[in-house]
Amino acid sequence: MTGAGRSTAAKELEDLGFYVVDNLPPTLLRDVVRLVDDSRGPQQPIAVVVDVRSGSFFDTLRANLAYGVTGRRSTLVFLDATDDVLVRRQEAARRPHPLQGSGRLLDGLRREREVLASLRSNADLVIDTTNKNVHQLTDRIADAFGTPEAVRLKVTVVSFGFKYGIPIDADLVADMRFLPNPHWVPELRERTGLDPDVADYVKDRDAAVAFLDQYLAVVETVAEGYLAEGKRFATIAIGCTGGKHRSVAMTEEIAQRLVDHGYDARPAHRDLGRE
Known part of the structure; x- marks a missing residue:
C-alpha cells in the first residue's frame, strides 16, 4: 500500500545485499532474473518492488513469480497499514495518491485496496506497519x-x-598524538605503522594498552546502538600527525580486535605514503 513503507523496506533489502529493482512491470521479471544471473550469478538475491503504478501488470505477477518460470524460489511480501495512518503519512509527504484522481486521498487508498486485495490474500508475508517506525x-x-x-x-x-x-x-574520531612518535626514532622514521617494529613501539606502552581496552568497549557500545537504529555501516577514523606511524599501527590493531569480537571490520590507510 502507498505509504506503508515500501521505500524503507527496499533500502533495507539493498543494505542486506539484495539487488533491488523498483517499480518493475512483472512481465519484465524474467528478464531481470536472467540479467542478474548472467552478471552476478544465481546466488545473488533479488528484490523487486511492485506497486499500484504497475496497474494491469498485477494480473501477471503470480505467473511470473512461479519457480518454473524464473528458476528461483520467490517470497511475496505485502506491506500494509490502516487507512488513517496511510492518510497521515501521505499528507506529511505532500504527495497525491496515484489512484486519487480528482477525488480525496482516502478514495485513492480504497481503490488501491481493491486492486491489491488478491495480492494481499496470496502474500507469503504481510507486514502491518501501522504501529511501526x-x-x-x-x-x-x-x-x-x-x-x-x-x-x-x-x-x-x-x-x-x-x-x-x-x-x-x-x-x-580518535587522536593518537598522545603516544610517542616513532618519527623521532631514527631507525623507525622511514618505516610505517605496518612494520612490526613500529607497531610494537606504538602499541607496547601502558597508555596504548589502556586506550585500546577502553576504546573497544566504547566502540562496542556505539555499535549496539547503531544496529538498534538500523545503521549497519560505520567509519572509525584514527589520526596522528601525518597518518604514517601511530594511527596506522593502532588502526590495524583496532580492526583486528573488532574482527576477533565478531564484527565485519577492515583497516584502511588514507594518508599512508602521502609524505
Missing part, C-alpha cells in the same frame, strides 16, 4: 531476510593525518 520496519525486514553476515555491523577503521584534515565520512 522506520527502525522497527527495517528490523522486521532484517529478521525475515537477513543473514547473520548481512546484519552484522560493517566497520571501516581508517588511519589519517591531522595535517591533511579529518575524514569527512568519519562517525568516530
Whole structure:
C-alpha cells in the first residue's frame, strides 16, 4: 500500500545485499532474473518492488513469480497499514495518491485496496506497519531476510593525518598524538605503522594498552546502538600527525580486535605514503 513503507523496506533489502529493482512491470521479471544471473550469478538475491503504478501488470505477477518460470524460489511480501495512518503519512509527504484522481486521498487508498486485495490474500508475508517506525520496519525486514553476515555491523577503521584534515565520512574520531612518535626514532622514521617494529613501539606502552581496552568497549557500545537504529555501516577514523606511524599501527590493531569480537571490520590507510 502507498505509504506503508515500501521505500524503507527496499533500502533495507539493498543494505542486506539484495539487488533491488523498483517499480518493475512483472512481465519484465524474467528478464531481470536472467540479467542478474548472467552478471552476478544465481546466488545473488533479488528484490523487486511492485506497486499500484504497475496497474494491469498485477494480473501477471503470480505467473511470473512461479519457480518454473524464473528458476528461483520467490517470497511475496505485502506491506500494509490502516487507512488513517496511510492518510497521515501521505499528507506529511505532500504527495497525491496515484489512484486519487480528482477525488480525496482516502478514495485513492480504497481503490488501491481493491486492486491489491488478491495480492494481499496470496502474500507469503504481510507486514502491518501501522504501529511501526522506520527502525522497527527495517528490523522486521532484517529478521525475515537477513543473514547473520548481512546484519552484522560493517566497520571501516581508517588511519589519517591531522595535517591533511579529518575524514569527512568519519562517525568516530580518535587522536593518537598522545603516544610517542616513532618519527623521532631514527631507525623507525622511514618505516610505517605496518612494520612490526613500529607497531610494537606504538602499541607496547601502558597508555596504548589502556586506550585500546577502553576504546573497544566504547566502540562496542556505539555499535549496539547503531544496529538498534538500523545503521549497519560505520567509519572509525584514527589520526596522528601525518597518518604514517601511530594511527596506522593502532588502526590495524583496532580492526583486528573488532574482527576477533565478531564484527565485519577492515583497516584502511588514507594518508599512508602521502609524505
